[in-house]
Amino acid sequence: xxxxxxxxxxxxxxxxxxxxxxxxxxxxxxxxxxxxxxxxxxxxxxxxxxxxxxxxxxxxxxxxxxxxxxxxxxxxxxxxxxxxxxxxxxxxxxxxxxxxxxxxxxxxxxxxxxxxxxxxxxxxxxxxxxxxxxxxxxxxxxxxxxxxxxxxxxxxxxxxxxxxxxxxxxxxxxxxxxxxxxxxxxxxxxxxxxxxxxxxxxxxxxxxxxxxxxxxxxxxxxxxxxxxxxxxxxxxxxxxxxxxxxxxxxxxxxxxxxxxxxxxxxxxxxxxxxxxxxxxxxxxxxxxxxxxxxxxxxxxxxxxxxxxxxxxxxxxxxxxxxxxxxxxxxx
Amino acid sequence: xxxxxxxxxxxxxxxxxxxxxxxxxxxxxxxxxxxxxxxxxxxxxxxxxxxxxxxxxxxxxxxxxxxxxxxxxxxxxxxxxxxxxxxxxxxxxxxxxxxxxxxxxxxxxxxxxxxxxxxxxxxxxxxxxxxxxxxxxxxxxxxxxxxxxxxxxxxxxxxxxxxxxxxxxxxxxxxxxxxxxxxxxxxxxxxxxxxxxxxxxxxxxxxxxxxxxxxxxxxxxxxxxxxxxxxxxxxxxxxxxxxxxxxxxxxxxxxxxxxxxxxxxxxxxxxxxxxxxxxxxxxxxxxxxxxxxxxxxxxxxxxxxxxxxxxxxxxxxxxxxxxxxxxxxxx
Numbered sequence: 005x006x007x008x009x010x011x012x013x014x015x016x017x018x019x020x021x022x023x024x025x026x027x028x029x030x031x032x033x034x035x036x037x038x039x040x041x042x043x044x045x046x047x048x049x050x051x052x053x054x055x056x057x058x059x060x061x062x063x064x065x066x067x068x069x070x071x072x073x074x075x076x077x078x079x080x081x082x083x084x085x086x087x088x089x090x091x092x093x094x095x096x097x098x099x100x101x102x103x104x105x106x107x108x109x110x111x112x113x114x115x116x117x118x119x120x121x122x123x124x125x126x127x128x129x130x131x132x133x134x135x136x137x138x139x140x141x142x143x144x145x146x147x148x149x150x151x152x153x154x155x156x157x158x159x160x161x162x163x164x165x166x167x168x169x170x171x172x173x174x175x176x177x178x179x180x181x182x183x184x185x186x187x188x189x190x191x192x193x194x195x196x197x198x199x200x201x202x203x204x205x206x207x208x209x210x211x212x213x214x215x216x217x218x219x220x221x222x223x224x225x226x227x228x229x230x231x232x233x234x235x236x237x238x239x240x241x242x243x244x245x246x247x248x249x250x251x252x253x254x255x256x257x258x259x260x261x262x263x264x265x266x267x268x269x270x271x272x273x274x275x276x277x278x279x280x281x282x283x284x285x286x287x288x289x290x291x292x293x294x295x296x297x298x299x300x301x302x303x304x305x306x307x308x309x310x311x312x313x314x315x316x317x318x319x320x321x322x323x324x325x326x327x328x329x330x331x332x333x334x335x
Numbered sequence: 336x337x338x339x340x341x342x343x344x345x346x347x348x349x350x351x352x353x354x355x356x357x358x359x360x361x362x363x364x365x366x367x368x369x370x371x372x373x374x375x376x377x378x379x380x381x382x383x384x385x386x387x388x389x390x391x392x393x394x395x396x397x398x399x400x401x402x403x404x405x406x407x408x409x410x411x412x413x414x415x416x417x418x419x420x421x422x423x424x425x426x427x428x429x430x431x432x433x434x435x436x437x438x439x440x441x442x443x444x445x446x447x448x449x450x451x452x453x454x455x456x457x458x459x460x461x462x463x464x465x466x467x468x469x470x471x472x473x474x475x476x477x478x479x480x481x482x483x484x485x486x487x488x489x490x491x492x493x494x495x496x497x498x499x500x501x502x503x504x505x506x507x508x509x510x511x512x513x514x515x516x517x518x519x520x521x522x523x524x525x526x527x528x529x530x531x532x533x534x535x536x537x538x539x540x541x542x543x544x545x546x547x548x549x550x551x552x553x554x555x556x557x558x559x560x561x562x563x564x565x566x567x568x569x570x571x572x573x574x575x576x577x578x579x580x581x582x583x584x585x586x587x588x589x590x591x592x593x594x595x596x597x598x599x600x601x602x603x604x605x606x607x608x609x610x611x612x613x614x615x616x617x618x619x620x621x622x623x624x625x626x627x628x629x630x631x632x633x634x635x636x637x638x639x640x641x642x643x644x645x646x647x648x649x650x651x652x653x654x655x656x657x658x659x660x661x662x663x664x665x666x
Contacts, residue, residue: 014646014647014648014649015648016648016650017648017649017650017651040549040550040558040644040646041646042646042647042648043648045646218371219371226649227371229656275649278649278651278653279651279653282651282653283653309655311655311656311657312653312654312655312656313371313652313653313654313655313656313659314651314652314653315345315371315372315373315376315651315652315653315654316345316373316649316650316651317345317346317347317348317373317374317649317650317651317652318345318348318557318606318609318647318648318649318650319347319348319647319648319649319650320348320609320610320613320645320646320647320648321644321645321646321648322609322610322613322614322643322644322645322646323643323644323646324640324642324643324644325560325642325643325644326642328644
């Protein structure tokens with residue numbers, strides 16, 4: 005299998021997991037804009053590409069796919085997901101499976117306020133969200149929401165720019181300074197997430213791996229513990245029916261008073277997917293079955309052990325600048 | 336060599352570096368308060384200990400040292416450095432080398448305002464610092480300092496609580512709410528640091544590894560590049576003469592208009608020491624020579640290559656909670 009990871013950045017361990025499962029049956033091709041990305045050290049072929057906003061970006065990815073006979077492409081950063089989704093047919097035309105959601109789903113996942121409205125319409129419990137201070141004020145006056153609240157950028161990634169706000173005055177100041185902020189009910193329930201694989205042949209979820217967050221840092225959880233709950237699997241399976249995913253995704257959830265709430269969805273390999281892999285939930289093997297064998301995977305939802313912990317730590321790539329630069333091919 | 340790393344936390348790669356250098360000649364003993372620390376996965380023996388503020392803490396460390404025949408002890412967190420330093424004679428009495436500075440130096444490193452005054456007195460260029468808003472206001476009115484300024488906790492670790500402040504009003508508000516903040520000149524020069532080993536036999540610096548920070552995150556640099564400059568080695572060597580270090584330390588520096596400035600010192604293995612090790616500056620071998628062979632090391636200041644990059648990424652330990660807990664010995 006020849007797989008292309010775009011905007012590969014720091015995702016070294018994910019590449020190692022693919023190698024661990026697929027060994028010699030795998031060629032890992034990666035792109036990045038910077039020679040200071042560590043993950044290329046674990047790839048077979050590396051291309052330096054322009055920024056994802058550049059008009060030459062997609063043509064260059066297509067060129068890489070042809071040259072390297074790529075079977076599947078996936079991105080590791082949020083702002084690129086809709087771009088890949090928008091060009092799905094271009095990739096499919098040259099035999100490349102795009103491991104990203106279909107366009108309308110990709111756009112929903114990127115815009116947290118649009119997502120909130122869509123979930124409401126479809127009766128999926130979610131976190132009460134307002135798109136502007138005016139809307140919030142109306143809800144606040146009507147007694148629908150109280151302080152503290154949580155603000156975050158409408159289209160942000162991870163927890164960048166997210167904060168708890170305790171007063172109306174501060175909320176008004178923050179939202180007038182940063183109109184891109186959305187305002188959410190503060191959830192004091194348990195914070196958890198699920199790594200999910202939606203089969204690209206059957207279009208059904210074949211794996212759901214749920215974990216509680218023990219500790220989080222900017223950018224995500226750094227200590228997690230696995231658990232199983234049929235109610236969660238049912239909740240996730242039902243929620244997935246209103247979307248069109250294709251491949252890996254990560255769904256953030258809250259649990260409060262006996263009810264799950266969908267918080268947000270990152271439709272790509274989550275930063276803590278490493279946990280699922282380490283617990284035996286092997287997405288690389290699912291992708292191989294889908295794109296090389298062209299077969300659907302047998303569902304293995306909940307087939308893992310509880311109380312498996314993931315504890316993150318800093319590892320390093322150490323190399324001469326000349327060799328980092330020398331590794332990057334131009335196209 | 337039997338070495339004890341206390342408060343070992345996430346420092347997995349540091350333990351791997353020790354193992355890589357010393358192989359079978361090494362027993363790694365570690366302590367932590369939590370079973371969720373990942374580094375114990377790379378140790379030979381693990382003890383669960385109370386918080387460092389507990390009155391039983393030091394007696395328990397001494398008991399571990401006797402039981403495991405420890406040759407050297409070092410801590411990986413800042414608040415513990417002065418505690419180990421204060422008990423140096425207790426450890427030395429049972430043959431344990433304390434890889435931490437002597438008490439008066441440890442206290443200076445922990446208190447950034449005390450450090451500023453000490454450096455001023457000794458004519459070591461440093462970052463202009465005020466210990467209170469009143470002192471700052473006097474300096475500001477006299478034209479000694481202007482905005483923006485930088486505030487950080489007087490005794491904090493890493494960059495937690497540090498921020499740039501643009502106005503007198505905000506500064507007054509922040510410092511009245513958090514009187515532990517110190518106020519520093521904002522340095523727009525280049526940000527760099529040096530990993531240093533002070534020989535425990537000769538009491539001289541034997542290695543200085545300097546690196547520029549390419550990118551930083553909360554808690555330190557995550558991408559760095561090595562460089563060499565005789566002026567930096569001279570600056571560091573001169574600065575070290577007014578302190579009593581013992582073993583590894585990390586010195587943060589600024590470079591501006593042809594002059595180095597000492598910013599702060601973390602007198603322990605820095606989080607990015609991994610870079611120095613990867614470039615061949617082998618502190619584990621220095622420690623072995625000092626504490627097992629009881630010999631001094633030959634200075635190797637500047638003996639490494641320039642333009643070696645360190646790029647951090649997230650790695651993981653994945654294990655059942657029961658085995659994390661089962662590994663921890665009580666004492």
